[in-house]
Amino acid sequence: MSDPVVKGWCPGAHRPMVSGDGLLVRVRPWLGTLSDFELRGLAELATQFGNGTVDATSRANLQIRGVAEGRLPSVLEGLDALGLLDPDDGSEARRNIILDPFRAEDDPQIRISQALADALRGAEYVDLPNKFGFVLDTGCRPRVLAKVSGDIRVESNARGLLVRADGAPAGRPVEDPEDAVGVALALARWFLASGGVGADGRGRMAQHLASGAKLPADLIGTEMPAPEAPRPEPGPRAGGLAVGAAFGQFTAAQLTRIADALAPGGALRVTPFGLLFLTEPPAHDVLSGSDLITAPGDPLLRIAACVGAPGCEQGEIATRQIARRLATRLPGRIRAHVSGCAKGCAWPGKADLTLVGRAGRFDLVREGTARDVPERRGLSHADLEQLFGP
Incomplete structure (x- = not known):
């Protein structure tokens, strides 16, 4: 296994990143906020020019996946028409500001x-x-x-x-x-x-x-900040509604459904937790049947997983199928991370349990990150079944 390439920069719209499923075009909403019109337009761009999926990132951005290089100019034109495009690459890259979505x-x-x-x-x-x-x-x-x-x-x-x-x-x-x-x-x-x-x-x-x-x-600082809050979960909070999707990846159809659910005068705020926050709760249950997560406690919320192979060119194993299976088998409050390589993009911090893809198998790290020394190496799917149950 070769070491994963750390590119040292984040994708943007002007400077997308090549992945296994095409270009990643990252959109940085102004003040982390989108109107129903902007959200619907973003979903249309993902459908027309990408593979129909949009990731909510740990930097409170949204990224359109699967854009062919020849279609990038059309995506940029569409983002510009929506008012979601910075004037140039430099100003876009430096506008790296995360706000409290609540x-x-x-x-x-x-x-x-x-x-x-x-x-x-x-x-x-x-x-x-x-x-x-x-x-x-x-x-x-x-x-x-x-x-x-x-x-x-x-x-x-x-x-x-x-x-x-x-x-x-x-x-x-x-x-x-x-x-x-x-x-x-x-x-x-x-x-x-x-x-x-x-x-x-x-x-x-x-x-x-x-x-x-x-x-x-x-x-030099002299004052301690307020204490930490628990990691936010989907459900009602702060007068609105936080909505999630498995592994923070939303389909264009789900985004359109959310846009339809926004109350008059309401807006959508992108969070760095894989959640989207509607500032006003929907008047009716228009999100039912959409596979969106709208309440706390879903086991998928306790496991992070990158897109893995073949969607990422550096992924050494498929991740999300095993992550879904693990989610229902993890006891108690265990938080897990399944990473396609040692970069650990989906969860840079420590997790109770981390599986790291390596040459088609998994390494197991406990109480650490994807970059830490594993407790066990080269686990097969059968080995995981023995460890965590069928």
Whole structure:
């Protein structure tokens, strides 16, 4: 088995990524929000130019799968008509901002996100790594985005707003949203100036701090953010409805059904948890019979699985069939991850149980990630049946 290729960048619309089933065209909705018109249009593009499926990613984006290279111009034209296309690749890549999808309408993160997106178009931020991102989790309640990947975090506690470098335990208190933007951008400039970006153009804040980089005195945090919240599940919450699909992959038909279900004045917010959040609950049960997950407790919610082979060119085994079988056999609150290769894209963090594809078989990792040393190697499907039951 050769090592999986870590490309060091995320796909976009202007710069899609080649996968085993065609191009991945990632769409970054403004403020993580779509109207019924935009959602319906995205579903139509997936049907007409892709393979009819759309992934909800861990960065709160949506990506159209299976786009043939010759059809990319038509997809970009369609996204532009929907108002979902950045002017160029650079501004798209740097607009890597994740908002709390369950926020109140008057939450300051809206102003913070808009100001950050405008500022990050500036030339002084052009060298930020493609994966470098901002997480806005400013509701004064348990932090829903605490485990979501990001490098500069705008959070809060009972006393107000904080800006925290990822990897640092405490955040720097700020006076207001404008102050938060200024401190967040100062952290980004410090990261660049202090050698946070390697010769390969990659770099993350937590790794930079762990390597010994010291924050300047005016950016050191003194306040702890609010506690963490449990991982969100489908079902009613915050006055709306969170809806899921197996492994975070929605069909175009499901997206159209969700668009039809949006209440007047409501909107759809994309979450980094494989869920879509309708800001107003549907007036009628229009989502029934769609295979969408609309309530907590579904066993598929406890297992993450990438698309695997043959959909991913780096996948060394098919993943989702075995993941579906495992889901009903896992005891209690066990969280599992089935990865087609050692990159672990579907669940970068630790899981209770991780199966990693290797040359048509699986390696088994307990209490770790897909990159960790396995407890057992080369397991066949028959071996898995013995371990977890038929």
